[in-house]
Amino acid sequence: MSFKIGMMKVSAVGAALGLCLVWAGPAGAGEGDAARVAESIHWLGHDAVRIDAEEGVIYIDPWKLGDRPKKADLVLITHDHGDHCSPEDVETVMQEGTEIVTVAAAERKLQGLPVRTVAPGDAVTVRGVPVEAVPAYNVNKFRSPGVPYHPKEAGYVGFVITVGGVRVYHAGDTDVIPAMKGIQADIALVPVSGTYVMTVEEAVEAVEIIRPRLAVPMHVGRGIGSLEDAERFRELSPVPVRVLPME
């Protein structure tokens, strides 16, 4: 028992050191691995993606999935807004053993489902997939004077997951925030629509900070933002961009 406790202490110290020492930049996966994982990412419009990873089928913010979507092993939901946390869509991808990771605000909408809640800064491994919850909030997008659409205090998140040895960042609904300096990602999915989230120019700033091998624009294509924003992001980005076809 004492051995186990000792190991836990060592790993906790390691994790703390890791947090202190991280800096922005490509996370270090080989180019081939990053390219292979990029091929497994399916953009389903807006912020909804499905990753057909070697660890299993992972959805992030499933919304407007249509008929008979592929079943999920893991579902990640960044926050409780209806275009990200859609109980009907989550129901359609559930199968035996599917696990859901989300924030407390969204858990309330998913009563009766197997939900694990996280807060910004948490790291968990679910279904063999390391999942880090990172902050996501507005600094300059307001619902009314002084009231952001996504307040920092709400505890909304983005995710950095590791699949096939590649770190994939899904930013959630956010502006450019200081925490991005500490995000290491090989592939970064970033919102570009403006209004509720980063504008194209701000998304460019975000990838300048994070420096992924590949950036993928999102938060467009389902009535919010336009596909032209995605193209403009591709033109302006300092890192390679892939505009995925909307499935």
Ligand SMILES: [Zn+2]
């Ligand atoms: Zn939102």
